[in-house]
Amino acid sequence: MRSNLFKVLAVAVVSASCFGTISTAALAEKSGGILKFYHRGTPPSGSIHEEATSSTVVPYMSIFNNLVMFDQAKPVNSLDTIVPDLAKSWAWGGDKTKLTFTLREGVKFHDGKPFTAKDVVCTWNLILGKSKAKLRKNPRKSWYKNLASVEANGDYEVSFNLKRRQPAFLMLLASGYSPVYPCHVPPKKMRTKPIGTGPFKFVSLKQNEHVKFTKNTNYWKTGRPLLDGHEWTIIKSRSTRVLGFIAGKFDMSFAGDISIPIYKDLIKQAPHAICEKHATNVSTNLIVNQFKAPFDNAKIRKAMVLTIDRASFNKILGHGEFIMSGAMLPPPHGVWGMPPEVLKNVAGYHPDVAANRAEARKIMKSLGYGPDNRLKVKVATRNIAIYRDPAVLLIDHLKEIFIDGELDTVETSNWHAKVARKDYQVGLNLTGIGVDDPDAMFYENYACGSQRNYTGYCKEEMMKLFEKQSMMDNGPERMKLVYEIDKKLQEDAARPIIANNVRYNCFQPYVKGFKTQTNSLYNGWRFEDIYLDK
């Protein structure tokens, strides 16, 4: 009797678990529905290659495919998480100076034209400035400094010829910033009515109103996308859009829009919401114009580095959740950043702020500054809270070393023009990086001649180190060299990092199949695996 009871129970448990599995499988991956987002402002254009802002790449990435991409289900981007996209496979040749891709056949652009190797050649020729058609803006030219040419070997094979070894080159191609454009569509049309091979098709953009995308029913990946489309309502007022999310008007927040204080408020009002904390790989940093006296003197820049109290920045602005780092984001959020035990030995990072500042004051006194001879500077920054607030704290920290800063708020649309003209003394800036790889970071922000090297930092010895690490395979040796470079960049005050920001990405509980990526804000928006479990 007793053993029979056990048998019945065992059968019941097994059946329940089987049914459970079946029902879970049946429930998984529902098709249909429109995913609704809010957007913080009208995207400047739909042409990803011409922009360096999440406003464009986040909604528009789903129109396109790359050759390769970062696995959308994995939070940390790295060489190990790169998966095929339009390329079925790839192989290195010529001691990692030639990267050859075998392409998928039968893929079509949204207008029905076939995708071939020519489109890949056209896209990178556009970036290299080799084609007749020109991009209006070309923000990632510096990524491809080492790319000599791209050549098609027939319709379905393409090779990237590099000037020298660059094993991490694939990382650049996997970014959301590296889509394949159609050869037959001119850049102007790509800005207004972009066409790609991706899971969603562009429908319309109305300034200050919406951006809409619909399912590409002829998508080459069977069974994808699961959604019928995704729509973005443009809402400039942050209070309104967050209230809209709380009220359930939207399924997801905009990438990186939810700050720590807003998250704390939001979760009280919408406890059902799922909010994933993530590092954005957007850092708050100090920029010092090295072309303007007295900041051409390395000593004064070092004193400025020493006075920064990163812990207080973190406590006040990050509620203790910001990440302390150099230029590169440390694990577990990123890959290449210095771990705490290495970081604490970098000038200015030692937790004994009083000792750091005593050293800084000594430097300032040696330069003739003191309580009776204070240096007056303007601290320029964009007139938006995320820039203004840290700038105010920075001014307070500079006071400790006889520097009296005056806040110079710049209308946001004039900011980059002012910085590019080197029309500032000291500034506070935010920098986001498309790919968590030293090649992208160093060449974009610290290399001689790069358009986005705002401080004008340029050292031949550092350029050699950039190249040396770039030629190395990933491994402990490259890691060690990257730490060394990062330490030097911080101590040289090339662009001292104050903190790496942390934000929240919130979505309603019925949004499934989405994973927030932690070491870049720009690569995880393909949306082909997302579904609504309503």
Added chain:
Amino acid sequence: MLYSYLIQRFLLMFLTLLGMSIIIFVLLRLVPGNIVDIMFDSAGFVDPAEKATIEKELGLDLPIYEQYYHWIVGLVSFDLGFSYVSEMPAVDEIGPRIPITAKLAALSLFFSILFGLPLGVISAVKQNTALDYALRVVSLSGLSLPSFWLALLILMACVSYTGAIPIYTETPETLWDELLLYLLPSAAVGFRASALIMRLTRSSMLEVMRQDYIRTAMSKGASDNAINYKHALRNAVLPVTTIIGIEAAFLIGGLIITETVFNIPGVAHFLVEAILMRDYPIVQSLVMFIAIIVVVINFLTDLAYAALDPRIKYSD
């Protein structure tokens, strides 16, 4: 007589608009930063060579008088040019937004007159009573509460108490849906204007109520309603009409914030965005459009005086 007055007014309107066009055009170009710098902002750098190419493409390298000439010629032939930001015809960008703002403005004005005028009369008639004090407190609040703050409070209250948020996320399907959507924003804007109208009506009414002809009407045994609304209000309404005219013209200022907070895609919010982006064709066309509206409303207000007060006659 009326004809010569009208001709004179039309000439004056034309000169005003011509002056406005020059001021708009020049002022816009005096503001630091230009569209090309702003375009590069989203790329995170400014390349001088690429910047020069785009400036040429947009005609910004031409002398300012030549740019002005092209704009005016286009304006006369209803060719407003292309938005620098969206690269779409400016008329396609502006056209669909005008009715939205017009409906919102009309509803706001309707609310402000509907509440402002009768409450002003009641406040004057019941001077120094509890009701008068209460109405004066309400009107003072209307004048002192910033409309963006009020709008945000309304939104927060809606989310807290009803779990819904009355913001514009897609085009309303029916007129009723549209009306419901505009109700709260227009109340937020109309509250300030109604407070102003209420206070002005009250003071104007109090002044009129002391006149001899009101005393005469009272002694003749006319009813309170006849005295208040037929004799007093008709005479008190003249300065109020001026204020209503001015408020109607300047409602756009209040609508900028309300459209932003309630996310209504009207011209007011669009204008601010276009100014921030230095989207010259859009800003120039929209400001000219607003200038025309203001000039026309002023003209209509002047004409309304004659209708309201038989003592006023138009002559050159």
